[in-house]
Amino acid sequence: MNERNTLIVRCGEVALKGLNKPYFEKMLVDRIKKVLKEFENVEVKRLEGLIFVRADKSLDIDKIIGIISKVFGVASISPAVESESDMDRIGETAVAFMLELIERKGVKTFKVDAKRADKNFPVKSPDIARQIGAKVLIGCKVLSVDVHNPDALLFVDVRKDKTYIFEQKVSGFGGLPLGTNGKGLVLLSGGIDSPVAAWMMAKRGMLIEAMHFHSYPYTSERAQEKVADLAKIIAGYTGNFRMHSINLLPIQEAIVEHCPEEETTILVRRFMMRIAEKVAIERNCMMLITGENLGQVASQTAEALVVTDAVVKMPVMRPLIAMDKVDIMDKAREIGTFETSIKPYEDCCTVFLPKHPATKPRLERILDSESKLDAEGLIEKVMLTKEVINIYEK
Ligand code: ATP
Numbered sequence: 391m392n393e394r395n396t397l398i399v400r401c402g403e404v405a406l407k408g409l410n411k412p413y414f415e416k417m418l419v420d421r422i423k424k425v426l427k428e429f430e431n432v433e434v435k436r437l438e439g440l441i442f443v444r445a446d447k448s449l450d451i452d453k454i455i456g457i458i459s460k461v462f463g464v465a466s467i468s469p470a471v472e473s474e475s476d477m478d479r480i481g482e483t484a485v486a487f488m489l490e491l492i493e494r495k496g497v498k499t500f501k502v503d504a505k506r507a508d509k510n511f512p513v514k515s516p517d518i519a520r521q522i523g524a525k526v527l528i529g530c531k532v533l534s535v536d537v538h539n540p541d542a543l544l545f546v547d548v549r550k551d552k553t554y555i556f557e558q559k560v561s562g563f564g565g566l567p568l569g570t571n572g573k574g575l576v577l578l579s580g581g582i583d584s585p586v587a588a589w590m591m592a593k594r595g596m597l598i599e600a601m602h603f604h605s606y607p608y609t610s611e612r613a614q615e616k617v618a619d620l621a622k623i624i625a626g627y628t629g630n631f632r633m634h635s636i637n638l639l640p641i642q643e644a645i646v647e648h649c650p651e652e653e654t655t656i657l658v659r660r661f662m663m664r665i666a667e668k669v670a671i672e673r674n675c676m677m678l679i680t681g682e683n684l685g686q687v688a689s690q691t692a693e694a695l696v697v698t699d700a701v702v703k704m705p706v707m708r709p710l711i712a713m714d715k716v717d718i719m720d721k722a723r724e725i726g727t728f729e730t731s732i733k734p735y736e737d738c739c740t741v742f743l744p745k746h747p748a749t750k751p752r753l754e755r756i757l758d759s760e761s762k763l764d765a766e767g768l769i770e771k772v773m774l775t776k777e778v779i780n781i782y783e784k
């Protein structure tokens with residue numbers, strides 16, 4: 391059989407792009423090369439709408455598949471064997487492939503599905519399937535054909551230069567390659583929602599940076615480490631990014647001192663947005679991203695979101711807005727952030743939480759309360775506490 395392991399990587403939505411398709415494909419190939427750069431002897435090439443990854447047999451192919459499956463833009467991956475595009479060679483390769491599957495997975499029944507991408511190939515697709523199926527039956531005595539519910543569905547993809555034979559399809563997340571859709575600043579708390587929001591925007595090709603607010607010493611250093619841990623998990627998908635961290639405590643204290651208690655949360659949120667917008671502009675981010683979700687808590691009612699939005703000019707992306715909490719939690723489990731998110735460290739939002747937060751804040755009232763504060767002065771003051779933490783994907 392082949393000296394190298396071959397992976398067929400399918401591009402999903404990238405394949406639907408029109409004139410921009412070469413650009414998206416190149417971005418995807420570059421990203422795959424980057425995540426695999428720790429391995430020597432790996433080749434990544436695109437051909438006819440697919441990406442082929444060839445890795446030396448000595449390398450851990452399951453690990454490589456796992457890494458590629460986290461790359462946004464990848465729809466699925468199949469470990470494949472290659473053959474010359476000649477019926478005898480294809481037959482031999484298919485037999486060897488199936489013998490290995492029998493040994494590894496105890497396969498007893500099979501079916502062949504064939505596709506002829508090269509229309510000049512002399513045998514038509516249904517005949518390829520039939521003839522290769524017959525060869526496999528002769529070569530693998532323990533196998534029988536089951537067209538309805540086979541243990542193994544063997545795909546034969548005949549192309550001009552080569553034929554690829556594969557069985558398994560490992561799903562990727564789909565989406566678009568990183569870096570094809572600008573950069574956004576995600577307001578990252580230690581909770582369940584905002585890491586999922588960051589992941590969802592990055593899945594559509596957006597690069598991210600993160601903004602975290604703490605209330606040290608009311609919030610502990612351990613709480614900040616938790617956010618960094620979450621950021622690191624996200625970076626496994628988004629690549630390295632910067633996390634900006636600011637102490638919001640002076641603003642929270644001023645609000646508690648001068649404004650009505652029930653407005654505390656919404657006022658704090660408006661300050662968060664103002665500061666985030668400033669940082670976003672400095673860092674060339676074109677959007678803010680939050681994990682807000684309609685109706686989840688008092689500060690996320692329709693009225694509260696309108697009042698929050700009114701303070702910034704920059705668009706605010708809320709990818710979780712219409713999801714149910716159970717679905718957000720499932721997503722968090724799937725992407726690997728859930729266990730860290732539920733660790734019990736306090737968030738700055740829980741410091742000074744009002745007993746009865748306003749659920750239908752009115753903008754005039756909020757503006758009136760804010761007029762009692764020196765907003766610009768407070769923002770300047772907390773900006774001086776800004777630290778930058780570099781988050782690395784590995
Ligand atoms: P999460 O699970 O992400 O913490 P949540 O359900 O707890 O969200 P809130 O605490 O009201 O909701 O926060 C709403 C959104 O505001 C968060 O998803 C996040 O984008 C942002 N946010 C909240 N707290 C912080 C913080 N300490 N630093 C940065 N952003 C924050």
Ligand code: MG
Pocket residue numbers: 579580581737739
């Ligand atoms: Mg929170």
